[in-house]
Amino acid sequence: MSLIIPKGMSRRHFLNHVATGVATFPALQFLSHLQANAQQVKKNQKACILMWMGGGPPTIDIWDLKPGSKNGGEFKPISTAGDLQISEHMPETAKVMNELSVVRSMSTREADHGRGRYFMHTSYVPNPTVVHPTFGSIASYELGEQRKDLEIPAFVSVGGPSESSGFLGMTNAPFVVSSNGQIQNASMGGVTEQRLNQRLTMLAEIESSFIKSKRGETPLSHKEVYSKAVNLMTSPQMEAFKVDQEKPEVKEAYGDNSFGQGLLLARRLVETGVPFVEVNMGGWDLHSGVFNALRTNQLPQLDRGIAALTNDLKQRGLLEHTVLVWMGEFARTPRINQDVGRDHWANSWSVMVGGGGLKGGQAIGETDADGTSVVGKSYVPGDIWSTVAHALGIPLDKVYTSKNGRPMKITNGGTAIAELIG
Amino acid sequence: MLNMIRTRLWIVLIVGVGVAVGVAPSCAEAQAKPKKVAAVDASDEKEADSAAQSRTSFTTGSSDVIIDFVNQQIRQGWVDNEIEPSEVASDEEWIRRVYLDILGHIPPSADVTAFVEDRDDAKRSKLIDKLLDDPDYVRNWTTIWSNLLIGRQPPRRVSQAGMQKFLREAFAKNRPWNEIVFDITSAEGHFERNGAVNYLLAQMTMADEGVQATAKTTKLFLGMQVQCTQCHDHPFNDWKQARFWEFNSFFRQMRRIDHRKFDEKSGRQVDDYSELVRADFEGPVFYEKRSGLMVAASPAFFDIKVDDSLDTDRRAALARFMVEGEKPLIAQAFVNRTWGQFMGYGFTRPVDDMGPHNSPSHPEVLDRLSEEFVKSGYDIKQLVRWICNSEPYNLTSQFNSKNESDDPSAGEIPLFSHMYPKALQAEQLYDSLIVATQAHKSGSAGWEQAESQRQRWMQQFVIAFGTDEGDEATIFNGTIPQALMMMNGELTQNAINTAPGSYLHSVLSQKGSDNQKVKELYLASLGRAPTSREFSTAGKLIKVNRDKVIAYQDLFWALLNSNEFMTNH
Numbered sequence A: 001m002s003l004i005i006p007k008g009m010s011r012r013h014f015l016n017h018v019a020t021g022v023a024t025f026p027a028l029q030f031l032s033h034l035q036a037n038a039q040q041v042k043k044n045q046k047a048c049i050l051m052w053m054g055g056g057p058p059t060i061d062i063w064d065l066k067p068g069s070k071n072g073g074e075f076k077p078i079s080t081a082g083d084l085q086i087s088e089h090m091p092e093t094a095k096v097m098n099e100l101s102v103v104r105s106m107s108t109r110e111a112d113h114g115r116g117r118y119f120m121h122t123s124y125v126p127n128p129t130v131v132h133p134t135f136g137s138i139a140s141y142e143l144g145e146q147r148k149d150l151e152i153p154a155f156v157s158v159g160g161p162s163e164s165s166g167f168l169g170m171t172n173a174p175f176v177v178s179s180n181g182q183i184q185n186a187s188m189g190g191v192t193e194q195r196l197n198q199r200l201t202m203l204a205e206i207e208s209s210f211i212k213s214k215r216g217e218t219p220l221s222h223k224e225v226y227s228k229a230v231n232l233m234t235s236p237q238m239e240a241f242k243v244d245q246e247k248p249e250v251k252e253a254y255g256d257n258s259f260g261q262g263l264l265l266a267r268r269l270v271e272t273g274v275p276f277v278e279v280n281m282g283g284w285d286l287h288s289g290v291f292n293a294l295r296t297n298q299l300p301q302l303d304r305g306i307a308a309l310t311n312d313l314k315q316r317g318l319l320e321h322t323v324l325v326w327m328g329e330f331a332r333t334p335r336i337n338q339d340v341g342r343d344h345w346a347n348s349w350s351v352m353v354g355g356g357g358l359k360g361g362q363a364i365g366e367t368d369a370d371g372t373s374v375v376g377k378s379y380v381p382g383d384i385w386s387t388v389a390h391a392l393g394i395p396l397d398k399v400y401t402s403k404n405g406r407p408m409k410i411t412n413g414g415t416a417i418a419e420l421i422g
Numbered sequence B: 001m002l003n004m005i006r007t008r009l010w011i012v013l014i015v016g017v018g019v020a021v022g023v024a025p026s027c028a029e030a031q032a033k034p035k036k037v038a039a040v041d042a043s044d045e046k047e048a049d050s051a052a053q054s055r056t057s058f059t060t061g062s063s064d065v066i067i068d069f070v071n072q073q074i075r076q077g078w079v080d081n082e083i084e085p086s087e088v089a090s091d092e093e094w095i096r097r098v099y100l101d102i103l104g105h106i107p108p109s110a111d112v113t114a115f116v117e118d119r120d121d122a123k124r125s126k127l128i129d130k131l132l133d134d135p136d137y138v139r140n141w142t143t144i145w146s147n148l149l150i151g152r153q154p155p156r157r158v159s160q161a162g163m164q165k166f167l168r169e170a171f172a173k174n175r176p177w178n179e180i181v182f183d184i185t186s187a188e189g190h191f192e193r194n195g196a197v198n199y200l201l202a203q204m205t206m207a208d209e210g211v212q213a214t215a216k217t218t219k220l221f222l223g224m225q226v227q228c229t230q231c232h233d234h235p236f237n238d239w240k241q242a243r244f245w246e247f248n249s250f251f252r253q254m255r256r257i258d259h260r261k262f263d264e265k266s267g268r269q270v271d272d273y274s275e276l277v278r279a280d281f282e283g284p285v286f287y288e289k290r291s292g293l294m295v296a297a298s299p300a301f302f303d304i305k306v307d308d309s310l311d312t313d314r315r316a317a318l319a320r321f322m323v324e325g326e327k328p329l330i331a332q333a334f335v336n337r338t339w340g341q342f343m344g345y346g347f348t349r350p351v352d353d354m355g356p357h358n359s360p361s362h363p364e365v366l367d368r369l370s371e372e373f374v375k376s377g378y379d380i381k382q383l384v385r386w387i388c389n390s391e392p393y394n395l396t397s398q399f400n401s402k403n404e405s406d407d408p409s410a411g412e413i414p415l416f417s418h419m420y421p422k423a424l425q426a427e428q429l430y431d432s433l434i435v436a437t438q439a440h441k442s443g444s445a446g447w448e449q450a451e452s453q454r455q456r457w458m459q460q461f462v463i464a465f466g467t468d469e470g471d472e473a474t475i476f477n478g479t480i481p482q483a484l485m486m487m488n489g490e491l492t493q494n495a496i497n498t499a500p501g502s503y504l505h506s507v508l509s510q511k512g513s514d515n516q517k518v519k520e521l522y523l524a525s526l527g528r529a530p531t532s533r534e535f536s537t538a539g540k541l542i543k544v545n546r547d548k549v550i551a552y553q554d555l556f557w558a559l560l561n562s563n564e565f566m567t568n569h
Helices: A014-020 A030-037 A091-095 A113-122 A135-146 A193-212 A218-233 A236-241 A248-254 A258-272 A290-315 A381-392 B002-018 B024-032 B042-053 B065-080 B091-103 B109-117 B123-132 B135-150 B160-172 B177-186 B197-202 B211-222 B241-251 B314-323 B329-343 B363-375 B380-388 B426-436 B447-461 B480-488 B490-495 B503-509 B514-526 B532-544 B548-561
Strands: A047-053 A077-079 A085-087 A100-106 A155-158 A175-177 A276-281 A322-328 A349-355 A399-401 A407-409 B254-263 B268-278 B285-288 B294-297 B462-464 B472-474
Touching: A047 A135, A047 A258, A047 A290, A047 A381, A077 A091, A091 A290, A113 A135, A113 A322, A113 A381, A135 A155, A135 A276, A135 A381, A155 A258, A175 B480, A193 A218, A193 B532, A193 B548, A218 B480, A236 A258, A248 A258, A248 A290, A258 A276, A258 A290, A276 A290, A290 A322, A290 A349, A322 A381, A349 A381, B065 B363, B065 B380, B091 B109, B091 B123, B091 B135, B091 B380, B109 B514, B123 B380, B135 B160, B135 B197, B160 B177, B160 B197, B160 B447, B177 B211, B177 B314, B177 B329, B197 B268, B211 B241, B211 B329, B241 B285, B241 B294, B241 B314, B314 B329, B329 B363, B329 B380, B363 B380, B426 B447, B426 B490, B447 B462, B447 B480, B480 B490, B480 B548, B490 B548, B503 B514, B503 B548, B514 B532, B514 B548, B532 B548
Parallel strands: A047 A276, A047 A322, A155 A175, A155 A276
Antiparallel strands: A077 A085, A100 A349, A322 A349, A399 A407, B254 B268, B285 B294, B462 B472
16 A cells, blocks of 8 residues: 555566566566576675564663662673673673663653554554554665665565555565575475466466556555565575574574574575564563563573674674664563563663664663653654664655655654764 | 645644644544535536436345435535545456455355346345355354454464354354353353353463453454553543553453363373353452552443442453443444445544544444444344445445545545455455365365364464464565465465366366356456456467466466455455
């Protein structure tokens, strides 16, 4: 349902090509051309990896500890390579905190999963009449279209659905894959390129008559998505998804769990030129038994993953081009409930941001002694995404205009955080 | 002129969103008045009026004052907004739609042909009645409501089979909707013997003090989104945090028991049945205000207080409040959702966020249908009849030059001057492929077996968010994974199989010309005959392939992969 007419699909054109030409058989042989033209992607392209903590992580136990408070819980803070302290259960991450910063003064109001997820991804609260694009779709729209050599989707979501591309249309929707990188049904199962071509030519014929019959934009986006799907399944860049090709010690470093492997996949995708990858880690909705779950399961995986990714990107010279963002839909109550859990909390919490040339090693903003409210200036997701947009070189004053004249700022009027962009 | 007015409203709307609370009433205003705001040229008015009047004679063959009322109100919206409705949908277009909406799958090609040739003026209304008596109506509605109540991938220790058995019996007997709601809200017992309990069991996956049950019950049955009020007063409507917890206190007498049993084969304890039982709970519940202050709330349905002693069966009390009265919220919530299910858009967006902050597009239609739905004894089939026999449901999905502004996908208020295309749901696609390839005729699989096959196939598209809400997303949403599945997946492979006994084999073995066979494939998949251009392209395809079987396979592949097949339009 794109309100914006998508830009031409440049090199990803062959379905259009087939559709506009007279339907002739036999094949047009376009697939082999595509593969011959595939080029090596440049290394210094900007990218963002969003680590999405589905369910709402207790940031008071991770990034903003409150020793001595009744809300403090069971964990102690430790010093790091940066100018801030974090949880004792994040020892590996502590060593790379000179590269990463924590914004401790988020105040986001939405403490329902669906609403929080929407707000944190899009910078907007849900609205009945418009679906706002998640920031990954904005990055896909702004950066993906420029990368003519990129044959795989410009926005990949690993192990979770992310949010909708909204009015930016299906061509900027997240491409959802599991953390092992396996893409179902991507193999043509013995069908030759000539036959695929024959099928697509017939398909284009049927599709174009339906598109011409004036039924809105859905039929058109169906065609565009097919074009992307064919592009993907015939591209040598599919290699990027093959996490299995990594050396055992690299896989080991990231951690043998879906979050760790998802981050490793993200690194491969970023290397290939994908501008936005979201990696989901679930299991944060800790209404009971929070400390035990954090200590034994959540934090060891998180700690290892973040540290491995940061080190790996740094070693490969990619960290200064790749923004890392860590957030969930909200955080969890400072108050510890009767089941030794923490409930939903959006009033005062932390988000981690680093890489991409942003200034690391800092704690930005603060909460009060019990962690229940922000002291001083607070931030909303639009400010985080403005910071990311700044690092990615997406102009912040960009305004999308719907076809009925409705203006829409990409980060809902947020401001890049001065301490981070330095 | 109108476009300009609309643009201005949108600007107001977006400013409203930006600052959240302050300007919110403007949203409601903008939503509430899709009608003409400024005076227009008299000749325009006359033209629009006459256009609407020239169509007053539309009927599916049914005669009902309620349908007349709906038609008249919807038409008034066209006049007020100076648009003209699209043509009535052709029989081919309409029969595909009504099968998909009522039965959940496309019509078999023989049904299309028979319907098109039928000369009865009342054939549309007769078909609606016939479909409502079809067993697939029960199956389709069971699927829809099971997905809404417990999700496509229900949490562990929730019985999908139990839930579906309850729903199947309810829809087969056409039980009144208020009875169904009462049973689901107040249910106790074994999750297979009383399948209604599964709805609440699915909301009890975490120790969240009934928060999820509260939020989902108000949303699904009452059409109100109050999730955010667990932490603070609602910014737009008049729900207060206190009310959330008053509602919540009805859900505190619930306890689930997950029974285990000894399995001789493995020598271990394994899952047995689960049940929902009444827990001893009395007195108020306590919640925390944003200030940190703890406050007590006693059970109350809006302003009606309920005794909070141990003797009160709180859920039964809540269920009674929900289903009683002349204009209960459950009626308008169900009408709004069902209208949206058939028309592509409800009277509010989303359908389950009703209230003064989000005024409906057609309040008169919503009110009247809700009122009549109650009077009918919450007769679900009757509501479907009213909707399917209405003029807007019978229009084509094609825009015309006079209603291009009626495009809710661009954020406009729906005026229902043409049908809005809907993407096929995964279940609809699966069942439609079975009909298109006539697998339902040869298959001897029973209901349960067919259902479990379909559910297994469905799992590849479901992604759970893993939260206490048990919410889930589907990647069957028009994105690349869905395209890959349709291009290369097993389901399509089977559909274009040409082995003896397969659908394509039977078509190719028939006598008749290539054109007749091509036509058969079009009818089976798209429910229409090919155009002359399509005949010619298909002819070329057959000609250049030495092996005809390959040509037919590729033609059928293209038909099943087309936007037209994947759309309910």
